[in-house]
Amino acid sequence: MTALELNAHTGPERSRAHWLLADCWNITRRSLTHYQRQPLAIVWQLGFPIVSVLLYGYVFGSAMKVPGGGDYREFLMPGMFATTMTMGFMSTAMAVVTDAGKGVIDRFRSMPMAPSAVAVGRGAADLVVACAELTILALTALAIGWRAGGGPLEAAGAFGLLLLLRFSLIWVGVWLGLMVPTPESAGGLYAVAFPVTMISSALVAPSLMPGWLGTAAAWNPVSSTVTAARELFGNPVASGGTWVEEHALLMALVWPLVITLVFLPLAVRRFQRLSR
Amino acid sequence: MSASGYAVLAEGVVKRYGGRKGAAEKRALDGFDLAVRPGTVHGLLGPNGAGKTTAVRVLATLLRYDAGRVEVAGLDVAREPRGVRGRIGLTGQYAAVDEVLTGRQNLEMFGRLFHLGRAGARRRAGELLERFDLVEAAGKGVTEYSGGMRRRLDLAASMILAPAVLFLDEPTTGLDPRGRGEVWDAVRALVAGGTTVLLTTQYLDEADRLASHITVIDRGRAIADDSPDGLKDRVGGDRIEVVAAEAADLPAVAKAVGRVAGGGLVVTDDTGRRVHTQVSDRVAALTEVARALQDEGIAVEDIGLRRPSLDDVFLRLTGHGTDLEVAA
Ligand SMILES: Nc1ncnc2c1ncn2[C@@H]1O[C@H](COP(=O)(O)OP(=O)(O)O)[C@@H](O)[C@H]1O
Ligand SMILES: [Mg+2]
Numbered sequence: 001m002t003a004l005e006l007n008a009h010t011g012p013e014r015s016r017a018h019w020l021l022a023d024c025w026n027i028t029r030r031s032l033t034h035y036q037r038q039p040l041a042i043v044w045q046l047g048f049p050i051v052s053v054l055l056y057g058y059v060f061g062s063a064m065k066v067p068g069g070g071d072y073r074e075f076l077m078p079g080m081f082a083t084t085m086t087m088g089f090m091s092t093a094m095a096v097v098t099d100a101g102k103g104v105i106d107r108f109r110s111m112p113m114a115p116s117a118v119a120v121g122r123g124a125a126d127l128v129v130a131c132a133e134l135t136i137l138a139l140t141a142l143a144i145g146w147r148a149g150g151g152p153l154e155a156a157g158a159f160g161l162l163l164l165l166r167f168s169l170i171w172v173g174v175w176l177g178l179m180v181p182t183p184e185s186a187g188g189l190y191a192v193a194f195p196v197t198m199i200s201s202a203l204v205a206p207s208l209m210p211g212w213l214g215t216a217a218a219w220n221p222v223s224s225t226v227t228a229a230r231e232l233f234g235n236p237v238a239s240g241g242t243w244v245e246e247h248a249l250l251m252a253l254v255w256p257l258v259i260t261l262v263f264l265p266l267a268v269r270r271f272q273r274l275s276r
Numbered sequence: 277m278s279a280s281g282y283a284v285l286a287e288g289v290v291k292r293y294g295g296r297k298g299a300a301e302k303r304a305l306d307g308f309d310l311a312v313r314p315g316t317v318h319g320l321l322g323p324n325g326a327g328k329t330t331a332v333r334v335l336a337t338l339l340r341y342d343a344g345r346v347e348v349a350g351l352d353v354a355r356e357p358r359g360v361r362g363r364i365g366l367t368g369q370y371a372a373v374d375e376v377l378t379g380r381q382n383l384e385m386f387g388r389l390f391h392l393g394r395a396g397a398r399r400r401a402g403e404l405l406e407r408f409d410l411v412e413a414a415g416k417g418v419t420e421y422s423g424g425m426r427r428r429l430d431l432a433a434s435m436i437l438a439p440a441v442l443f444l445d446e447p448t449t450g451l452d453p454r455g456r457g458e459v460w461d462a463v464r465a466l467v468a469g470g471t472t473v474l475l476t477t478q479y480l481d482e483a484d485r486l487a488s489h490i491t492v493i494d495r496g497r498a499i500a501d502d503s504p505d506g507l508k509d510r511v512g513g514d515r516i517e518v519v520a521a522e523a524a525d526l527p528a529v530a531k532a533v534g535r536v537a538g539g540g541l542v543v544t545d546d547t548g549r550r551v552h553t554q555v556s557d558r559v560a561a562l563t564e565v566a567r568a569l570q571d572e573g574i575a576v577e578d579i580g581l582r583r584p585s586l587d588d589v590f591l592r593l594t595g596h597g598t599d600l601e602v603a604a
Pocket of ligand 1: 293294302303304322323324325326327328329330331
């Protein structure tokens with residue numbers, strides 16, 4: 001081996017803001033390259049929602065009634081969209097805990113890049129994936145007869161709210177990813193995530209659940225997004241008439257905001273605690 | 277390089293863990309001092325749990341410290357962490373590369389994050405792949421790499437900026453002899469290029485081979501600071517060891533061994549058949565003793581050379597062995 005010249009490489013002079021954006025984009029690009037290198041991973045990630053739509057739509061669908069009438073599959077689809085968005089925080093958490101365990105995050109922190117890019121870039125990649133998931137889900141839903149009868153603007157608004165929910169959960173994922181010690185233990189989070197999506201209006205109207213469970217389900221942030229999406233898509237809503245269900249559109253904005261306000265600082269604090 | 281003239285300077289550094297919520301306080305660094313001259317390889321030698329990783333993480337801006345002063349590449353670590361980050365490279369105790377990406381993708385990604393720009397990152401990745409002998413594996417995923425290759429990729433990633441100071445935390449732990457050799461070659465090449473290297477290790481022979489200066493760390497404190505030769509002199513250098521076949525031959529064996537003794541004592545240990553002494557020229561001593569024993573027709577059970585181990589160093593310097601708690 002020959003000697004390596006010193007300080008031969010410095011980058012072009014640019015502003016701080018330029019490098020912040022560049023750092024974020026490079027982290028995003030890295031996460032997306034992962035999918036390109038592991039096509040099977042993306043097949044699983046996108047295939048799972050399709051299978052769920054078909055399973056819930058046809059296995060449950062034949063037995064389910066929607067209070068106030070309406071087709072169950074029409075009712076179900078916004079629920080499946082929101083469930084997929086909600087479970088997405090698991091992949092954020094997994095990616096973060098894997099990086100932390102491998103020392104990749106430490107390497108990033110020892111570099112002159114913007115520290116915030118580690119999380120922001122990751123989140124941006126997650127949103128790109130979320131868009132792909134929603135597209136696939138919507139196409140599957142259309143194929144089995146689901147229709148968004150509310151008009152294109154309203155449909156866009158519904159998808160926007162779904163992405164907003166996913167956005168707020170990025171910070172939950174980053175925070176959890178920095179909390180749990182190993183990817184294996186992060187897998188245990190499914191045991192929490194699963195009930196959170198089930199005890200909501202995603203699959204069953206809260207008014208059909210026992211009193212306290214129905215209340216919990218109605219107040220679940222996932223439910224607000226689901227109900228708001230149903231309204232905007234023009235699908236059966238099956239509102240139980242409670243305040244939170246009647247103000248679903250508002251709450252579908254408020255909940256993600258609250259989640260972000262709580263978990264973004266928590267994630268930042270956790271990140272800073274790495275240097276304690 | 278700095279006002280102090282050192283590439284790395286640590287004075288009285290204290291790093292405490294715990295001590296909150298009733299947990300017992302633990303001083304991972306307890307008044308740690310270190311001075312590394314520019315352009316040298318400096319070994320930080322210590323057993324598991326001595327505080328090596330903590331020291332490296334403090335120096336590399338990853339960990340805040342509670343007291344003391346730390347300067348790296350002429351900058352105060354606490355006051356200008358970002359400036360320090362632009363002048364250092366770090367290879368942690370575990371290879372910190374992206375397992376999913378290929379070797380080339382890893383280096384290009386880190387290069388872009390080091391702000392080399394797209395073209396600059398690509399060019400630098402090409403150079404480093406060549407330098408670290410990874411051209412053939414460049415397009416393969418890191419999961420397919422051997423331990424040595426992974427380490428080399430890790431080293432390459434920490435060399436992207438051709439940093440003024442490079443920290444290597446136990447770069448060969450867990451590698452087979454071939455992997456170790458590969459990493460050693462890479463480190464030597466780096467230093468030939470002018471980089472200052474601080475290398476932590478649990479192996480005296482590794483520090484001996486690579487470093488021009490060694491600091492021995494024990495319980496968060498530097499307990500010795502010397503050249504490898506100076507350290508070995510204090511510990512007692514290489515030894516020749518002969519085990520006699522018959523206890524009766526012992527005096528004759530001791531006499532033969534005595535001929536090569538480099539001024540030190542000839543020690544007969546309590547088994548009653550083993551004789552050893554310190555030597556300066558290992559191979560010559562071995563040849564001479566073997567010939568002398570053969571000439572006199574003395575049968576031996578075993579004859580060999582022994583390098584002092586980290587255990588020997590600790591026994592001599594601290595009076596206790598390396599049997600500290602086993603820690604990360
Ligand atoms: N995050 C931590 N919390 C509490 N104690 C720690 C932590 N990291 C290291 N230690 C303790 O500090 C001491 C030094 O650890 P370390 O620097 O990892 O040693 P080495 O790298 O030499 O094996 C050990 O006793 C270890 O248990
Ligand atoms: Mg260590």
